[in-house]
Amino acid sequence: MEKSGYLTALRRDGGRLAEAVRDLRAPVAACPGWDVAELVWHTGEVHWFWRQIASGAVPGPDDYREPPRPADDELVTWFAEGVEALAGALAALDPAEPRWTWAERKDAGFIQRRMAQETAVHCWDALSAAGRDEPVERELAVDGIDEFLRFFLPDAPPAGFRADVHLHATDGPGEWLVRPSAAGWSVTGEHRKATTAVRGTASDLLLLLWRRKGPEEVEVLGDAEALEEFVDVSQLN
Known part of the structure; x- marks a missing residue:
């Protein structure tokens, strides 16, 4: 997959995650102790962090400051706005642009890919919490297996x-x-x-x-x- 595919996936699955939220107190089976509110906050805060890295606002995690958590009735809107802000920041970058990451690969392309994959899995979590077992899009899933076997072993x-x-x-x-x-x-x-x-x-x-x-x-x-x-x-x- 390439940059445009990752950005399309990020926007699509970010939108699906937000749309799936019906009950913020519903448990998230794959994340013991989490409810949907915690899932939305976690995913949105991850997006916030990588947007700061991608935009150059902070050079690495030592300079990062967590955003204030929105009230529950503002959480989904905050998340959806953050998806678009992240996609915009990533769209402005060439994949080869150097950026801090926790992996051996340190460029914007790693972040573009990671954010599409992170969002896809947590989108599945949100859908599952709403009683919907919907698959990860096939091309993205194949790419996600490649990513997992390279970076998560x-x-x-x-x-x-x-x-x-x-x-x-x-x-x-x-x-x-x-x-x-x-x-x-x-x-x-x-x-x-x-x-x-x-x-x-x-x-x-x-x-x-x-x-x-x-x-x-x-x-x-x-x-x-x-x-x-x-x-x-x-x-x-």
Whole structure:
């Protein structure tokens, strides 16, 4: 995906998230202890932070100051306005423009991608809280799996983890073979036998990696325990 696709996704899924809000007190199953109000605030505050970085208002997290939290009756409007402000700030940047990020890649393109992906997953959270199980758009989900496997696995596999995991999208092109080694992780697009094979739509595979869906919601062939261990090693807060 490219810049224009990420900005389209950010605006689309930000709008869908805002539209999905019906009950701010509804629980968010994927985020224990959160209700929808906390989800909207969290996503909006993440947008605020990266807008400050993208615009150059702050050079990094040490200079960042959290915005005041709006009252509940103003929260969704504040969030929606923030989506558009973030999209505008990101639209003004060439993807190669240097910017601080927490990852090894330090440019605006990383932020453009990360904000589209962050918003897509939290949009799914909001829809789920409203009783709607709607998939992440397929092209974005495929890109999200690529992003996850590059940036959200630990630098080295945990001691004793030796399983190969093959992810295979069933709704179009997309497969990933993840192999651990002493040097780190190898991620390729090849099709070959693995300790564990996982088949599902691109959206379901992405949501599995982000712990929004369980192994029972995809097809697992081989060592199911290895899949659970693989999902658990990711660097998620």
